[in-house]
Amino acid sequence: MKIAIASDHGGYALKQELLPYLASLGHTLVDMGCSGPESVDYPDYGIPCAEAVARGEAEAGLLICGTGIGISIAANKVKGIRCALCTDPVMARLCREHNDANMLALGGRIIGGELAKDIARVFFSTDFTGGRHQRRVDKIMDYDRNR
Numbered sequence: 001m002k003i004a005i006a007s008d009h010g011g012y013a014l015k016q017e018l019l020p021y022l023a024s025l026g027h028t029l030v031d032m033g034c035s036g037p038e039s040v041d042y043p044d045y046g047i048p049c050a051e052a053v054a055r056g057e058a059e060a061g062l063l064i065c066g067t068g069i070g071i072s073i074a075a076n077k078v079k080g081i082r083c084a085l086c087t088d089p090v091m092a093r094l095c096r097e098h099n100d101a102n103m104l105a106l107g108g109r110i111i112g113g114e115l116a117k118d119i120a121r122v123f124f125s126t127d128f129t130g131g132r133h134q135r136r137v138d139k140i141m142d143y144d145r146n147r
C-alpha cells in the first residue's frame, strides 16, 4: 500500500521508527515531514498530508503528533478524510472494518514504539467490512460533500 506519512516534532521520533518498519512490511512510504525534532505546527504537516490522501496520491495516511489529537482534528477538516486516532490494535481494526478510516493518527508522547507498530500493522492490513457500515459511512461522506 502507498502510505503518506507526516508528523510534527511531537511525533517525529515515532515517525522515524515507523518508516522502516512499514517499509519492511512491503508498504511504500511518502514522507511529508517534518524533518527534525525542532518545534513546528501540526496543521502545516497534517493538512497537506490529508490533502494528498484526498487527491488519491496515496491510498492511506499516517499522522503523528504528541497526542495524535491536534493532527487528527486538522486532517478531518479535509474533504474526503476519515482520520482515526487509535491507542490500541482493536481500535485500529474496528476503524478500518466499521468506519473505512483512510488515515491513522497516533500520539508519539502517548504510546510506545512497539504498540505503535502493532496498531499501524493492523490498520494498514485490515479491509472495510461494508454492509451496514457502508450506509453509515455514506451518511458522513454525503454531509462532507455538501457542506
Ligand code: RB5
Binding pocket: 008, 009, 010, 011, 042, 065, 066, 067, 068, 069, 070, 071
Ligand atoms: C505540540 O507541543 C503538541 O501540542 C502537539 O504535538 C499535539 O499533541 C497537539 O495535539
